[in-house]
Amino acid sequence: MKKQAISPAKNRNFNKKNMVYVRHAILIALVLLITDVEAQRVLLLKKPATLKYYTYRTGSTIDLRLAGSGQRLTKVITGISDTSITLRPELEVPLHNIERIYRDRRPYTVLSKATRMAGAGYFVLDVFNRSLNNDSPVVLKNTAFISAAMIGFGYAISPLRQKKCIIGKPWVLQVLDFSSY
Numbered sequence: 189m190k191k192q193a194i195s196p197a198k199n200r201n202f203n204k205k206n207m208v209y210v211r212h213a214i215l216i217a218l219v220l221l222i223t224d225v226e227a228q229r230v231l232l233l234k235k236p237a238t239l240k241y242y243t244y245r246t247g248s249t250i251d252l253r254l255a256g257s258g259q260r261l262t263k264v265i266t267g268i269s270d271t272s273i274t275l276r277p278e279l280e281v282p283l284h285n286i287e288r289i290y291r292d293r294r295p296y297t298v299l300s301k302a303t304r305m306a307g308a309g310y311f312v313l314d315v316f317n318r319s320l321n322n323d324s325p326v327v328l329k330n331t332a333f334i335s336a337a338m339i340g341f342g343y344a345i346s347p348l349r350q351k352k353c354i355i356g357k358p359w360v361l362q363v364l365d366f367s368s369y
Contacts, residue, residue, distance in 0.1 A: 229268040233289055235358055237348050242291060242353075244268075250275070251350075255287040272365055280346040291351040300342045300349060307338025 231250075234241035244250055244265055251262040251272075261281075267274035271337040272282045314331045 230364045230366065231265070231268050231273060232362045232364050233353060234360055234362065235353075236360060242289075244273075251290040251292075252281075252286050253288040253290070254281065255285050258287075260290075268363060270365075283363070286355055286361060287361070288352045288355065289361075291353060293349055293351055296345055296348045300345050302342075303338050303345075304342030307335045307342065311335035312337065 226244075231244040232241060233244070242251065246265055246268060248265050250265055251260070253260045261275065261279075263275035263279070265273055266276050266278075271284075274280050274281050311331060314328070315326055318326050318328075355361055
């Protein structure tokens with residue numbers, strides 16, 4: 189059976205039909221995206237006269253301490269208004285009631301955990317190796333000293349894992365409203 193060649197005229201019509209469908213799909217996607225856009229507000233934690241700042245949006249997790257009660261909260265932000273933030277489950281916190289915001293310092297957290305695990309691992313591996321080889325003593329002074337130093341260093345840098353941003357000295361909280369842009 190012979191293959192029939194598609195004439196250029198039919199092929200051109202086919203491409204035009206596809207282009208119409210693609211244009212309609214793009215138009216529908218844009219309309220759906222535009223209807224889903226809402227006023228975007230951002231909570232800005234900044235240090236004046238420097239370039240240090242952190243932003244929080246709806247859906248971000250925030251770790252803060254309230255003024256007065258000293259209560260520490262780690263919650264998800266569900267809403268941001270001009271004077272307050274709403275946290276899950278429906279807890280509204282005025283901005284002037286926030287005393288501190290805590291920020292995680294990832295490098296210190298990783299270093300702290302890694303040195304503790306390395307110290308413990310070194311101790312276990314050396315003791316296991318010496319016990320398999322029937323060496324005496326099973327635990328050497330150097331091994332115990334090095335392992336203890338690594339584990340101690342890991343615990344010593346633990347307080348550096350979180351940065352305390354005290355509001356008012358010198359950190360400032362602001363709400364930026366991007367709905368007018």
